Amino acid sequence: MIAVVPVRYTATDSVWSREQFENWMRPGIDHGLGDFWWRSTRGLFDVSSQVYDPVEIPNPVPVSDDAKRASLHEAVVKAATQVDWAHTDVLLIWLAKPTGWWGGGEVDVPVPGGTKRIRVTVVDSITPFDAACQELGHGYGLQHEFDALGREYASPYSAMSARGYGPTAPGPQSWVRGSTPKLPEGGPNMQGPYVGVPANRIVGPLVPGAHLYRDPRFRDSSSVVHVRDLPAKARLYKPDYRSPGSGKPVLIAVPSQRRDGRTFLVELRRATTGTYDQAIGVEGLVVHSLNPDGLVRYDGVADLSLTDWACSAGDFSLRRTTVGEDFVDVEVRAGSVVSFPIRGVLLAGGFRTQRQLNTMSREDMRNTLIVVMASLSKQSDYQRYDNDILAGMGAVMVFLRRNGLRDDAALKTMTADDQRNVMIVELGAQTGAGQALQGFTNLQLAQIALGSDLATRGRRPGSTPFYGRGVLLAGRFRSQHQLNTMSRDDMRNTLIVVMASLSNQKDYQAYSDPELAGVGAVMVFLRETGIRDDAALRKMSADDQRNVAIVELAAQTGRNLQGLSNLDLALTALGVERF
Numbered sequence: 001m002i003a004v005v006p007v008r009y010t011a012t013d014s015v016w017s018r019e020q021f022e023n024w025m026r027p028g029i030d031h032g033l034g035d036f037w038w039r040s041t042r043g044l045f046d047v048s049s050q051v052y053d054p055v056e057i058p059n060p061v062p063v064s065d066d067a068k069r070a071s072l073h074e075a076v077v078k079a080a081t082q083v084d085w086a087h088t089d090v091l092l093i094w095l096a097k098p099t100g101w102w103g104g105g106e107v108d109v110p111v112p113g114g115t116k117r118i119r120v121t122v123v124d125s126i127t128p129f130d131a132a133c134q135e136l137g138h139g140y141g142l143q144h145e146f147d148a149l150g151r152e153y154a155s156p157y158s159a160m161s162a163r164g165y166g167p168t169a170p171g172p173q174s175w176v177r178g179s180t181p182k183l184p185e186g187g188p189n190m191q192g193p194y195v196g197v198p199a200n201r202i203v204g205p206l207v208p209g210a211h212l213y214r215d216p217r218f219r220d221s222s223s224v225v226h227v228r229d230l231p232a233k234a235r236l237y238k239p240d241y242r243s244p245g246s247g248k249p250v251l252i253a254v255p256s257q258r259r260d261g262r263t264f265l266v267e268l269r270r271a272t273t274g275t276y277d278q279a280i281g282v283e284g285l286v287v288h289s290l291n292p293d294g295l296v297r298y299d300g301v302a303d304l305s306l307t308d309w310a311c312s313a314g315d316f317s318l319r320r321t322t323v324g325e326d327f328v329d330v331e332v333r334a335g336s337v338v339s340f341p342i343r344g345v346l347l348a349g350g351f352r353t354q355r356q357l358n359t360m361s362r363e364d365m366r367n368t369l370i371v372v373m374a375s376l377s378k379q380s381d382y383q384r385y386d387n388d389i390l391a392g393m394g395a396v397m398v399f400l401r402r403n404g405l406r407d408d409a410a411l412k413t414m415t416a417d418d419q420r421n422v423m424i425v426e427l428g429a430q431t432g433a434g435q436a437l438q439g440f441t442n443l444q445l446a447q448i449a450l451g452s453d454l455a456t457r458g459r460r461p462g463s464t465p466f467y468g469r470g471v472l473l474a475g476r477f478r479s480q481h482q483l484n485t486m487s488r489d490d491m492r493n494t495l496i497v498v499m500a501s502l503s504n505q506k507d508y509q510a511y512s513d514p515e516l517a518g519v520g521a522v523m524v525f526l527r528e529t530g531i532r533d534d535a536a537l538r539k540m541s542a543d544d545q546r547n548v549a550i551v552e553l554a555a556q557t558g559r560n561l562q563g564l565s566n567l568d569l570a571l572t573a574l575g576v577e578r579f
Contacts (some may be wrong), residue, residue: 001046002139003088005080006054006096013096014125015054016184021094023182024200025049031177031203036133036159037140037278038209042250042278044217045140046089054096055079063101072099073107073120085109088118088141095124098187102127104138122147126187128194130162130204132175142211145288145298148313155298157269157277157286159204160211163191166298170281174204206239206276209251210288210296211267225252230316230334236268236285237327238277254332257315261292264299264314268328285318287311304328307362307387310336310579321386336579341443342369342387344395344574347529348474349401354529354573358556360495362387369394376401376411377419391575392442396423399449400575403473403480420445430484431455449480451474451517466497468513471520475528488513495520502527502537503545518566522549525573 004025006015023029027038034047057075060068068476076093077083083091091107102123110116123132134144137160145161147154147168152199153161156169165173172193179185179201186200194202212218225234235532237248252266269277269286285302302309314524315336322329331539342365346352349371357365370382371388376397379395380389393416400406400419411419424437427448433455437445440454448455450470456463457545468491472478477498483491495516496508502523508516519542526532526545531552537545546569550561553572561569568578 001087001092002049002136003080003083003085004049004051004092004094005050005076005083006094007076007079008054008056008096009059011056015096016094018051020182020184021051022049025051027184030274031129031201031276032183033129033132033136036206037136039239039276040133040159041212041221042218044212044215048445049092050084050088052080052082055493059097061099063099066105069101069103069105070123072122073105077107077109084120085116086111089523090136091118091120091293093120093122094141094148095122098124098126098190102131102135103251104135115215126190126199128163128174128189128191128199128202129186130159130202132200133204134162137207137211138312142207143295145208145296146299155288155296156290157205157298157301158208158211158280159276160207160296162204165204171279172280173281175279175572177201177203187335203276203278205269205280208265208286208288208296209239209267210290213251213253213263213265213290214294219253222247223250225249227252227254227332230257231331233329233331235327235329236266238268238270238272244538248327252332254314254316254331256289256313257334258313259556262297262314264289264316266318266330266332269301272326285309285328287314287318289314304412308338308340310338310577312336338579340365340387340575341391342366342394342575344576345369345391345398346372347573347575349394351400354531354552354556366390373397373416376408377416378413382416388441388443392446393419395446396420396442399426399446402476405480411484423449426480428454429509430480462559466491466513467517468492468520470516471495471524472498475520475524479553492516495500499523499542502534502544504539505541508542513579514565514567518570519545521570522546522566525549525570526552529573 004021018446024032025034027034029035037045038047057079060072062071063069104121106117107120108117119139121135123135142160144152145155145158146152153164154166155161156165156173176194176197183364184200185198188196189199237250239250250267254264255334256262265288266285269280270283271278271280282301282303282404284304287299289297289299290296299311299313306322308317308319319331320328340362343357346365346369373382373394374380420442423445427437428434437455444454451465451467453463453465466488469483472495499508499520500506522545546566549569553561553569
């Protein structure tokens with residue numbers, strides 16, 4: 001139970017009425033302290049309270065260090081003789097006049113047979129409501145959220161980070177509620193934002209479910225979806241609907257794919273008018289992590305305007321599909337990769353240039369590919385397919401078209417399934433996998449054509465990817481049928497000759513197969529997109545070519561890509577970004 005003790009320094013100090021204090025602490029009265037914690041914790045934390053008569057102590061100002069704070073706590077305990085300490089878990093001290101400090105700690109209180117130690121929360125008449133929520137959170141044993149750099153108060157989505165809400169917060173994250181006689185107003189706020197506004201009307205966001213995850217009553221309830229195998233799909237509901245306790249899923253728990261002991265916790269946060277979350281700047285799938293040291297870290301937000309978002313820290317990604325007013329359908333995928341391969345189809349097919357694609361939205365690219373597919377097949381219903389399926393159909397068509405396996409006239413007489421079946425026949429000749437190829441998606445078939453071992457893994461001893469094949473194919477140095485007759489060594493040696501002829505270095509024999517494929521992929525990207533012609537390439541080393549690609553891809557992504565491998569740079573150009 002929470003013991004609420006108002007404190008005066010003189011008999012004339014103004015104190016909120018008992019009714020206002022009781023309303024402030026009562027669950028079910030919107031924008032009160034008890035209601036905030038009842039909703040944030042889905043009824044798991046004990047918000048029962050007893051409001052006691054005001055006590056009077058000497059003015060403790062300045063409360064400038066831990067010793068003086070401890071003296072303040074002890075003075076209140078000594079004066080509050082009416083408190084039932086035996087049944088009190090948290091002492092909430094409300095000071096009628098500001099002391100320049102809010103916070104908490106612990107204090108010994110008298111109980112029959114001795115003393116016990118309880119937590120203390122200290123607020124005053126000008127404590128903003130969101131800050132008061134944070135201070136009581138400390139009374140419940142919660143800490144501020146951190147970010148990747150170890151900075152405190154780091155989450156834009158938690159009152160435990162009030163009032164700064166982290167360096168990435170797009171706005172104040174708090175808002176000013178209307179006046180109501182049920183609740184106290186508070187004195188004039190002295191901090192930005194909202195200076196001069198009645199402090200108790202400044203409302204901040206809920207506390208993230210990551211703080212509740214330690215509690216098995218929550219962790220093991222229907223409110224949490226535990227992801228064990230990826231990919232996994234779930235429907236998440238926003239946590240501020242009006243039914244605390246177990247029920248609809250409000251949290252997805254994802255174990256770190258980096259095996260570092262962290263658990264990543266995903267929840268939907270919406271800026272619904274009138275709720276605690278009203279002022280959050282970015283609506284989305286918010287990710288915090290619970291770390292082995294017990295601290296909660298803010299790891300970012302997947303904006304609902306985006307389809308995909310990658311979590312590098314946990315090496316997984318989120319794909320949102322359906323978005324409703326109070327829910328979102330989300331798929332959790334392995335690997336911190338954001339994939340929009342429609343871009344790659346348009347680029348590889350020569351339907352748009354790299355720089356044209358940089359100016360297009362995803363929706364523009366999608367619609368462009370729909371028009372292309374309708375013009376190069378005999379069906380016109382591509383609008384009904386999701387992005388991955390559409391991209392897969394496009395990748396099959398581009399494979400047939402670029403490699404001269406079917407011309408435009410032939411493609412126009414075929415459905416997307418007809419085109420897929422032709423590609424499967426071609427890849428059967430390449431891999432010997434036969435009917436097993438029917439089990440792969442179109443995008444996987446495209447990967448196989450470029451040298452992935454998806455079709456032979458587990459069937460052929462020692463099978464490994466060999467993307468040198470894809471470089472020779474994409475660069476049009478050899479045809480699909482020519483490559484089928486070549487050994488890996490033949491392909492490797494051919495690529496070495498090609499690279500030596502299209503750069504100013506000759507030491508490619510020393511490169512491993514993946515390294516050789518990577519420098520080749522970068523060269524093909526620059527050459528096929530017209531960013532550099534053959535004469536320019538011959539004056540450049542492989543590193544020079546890589547640096548030009550990084551500059552071009554930075555214009556595409558807005559990211560510093562120096563840490564990516566060459567193969568990952570090529571994938572980025574094709575719409576598959578690794579973080």
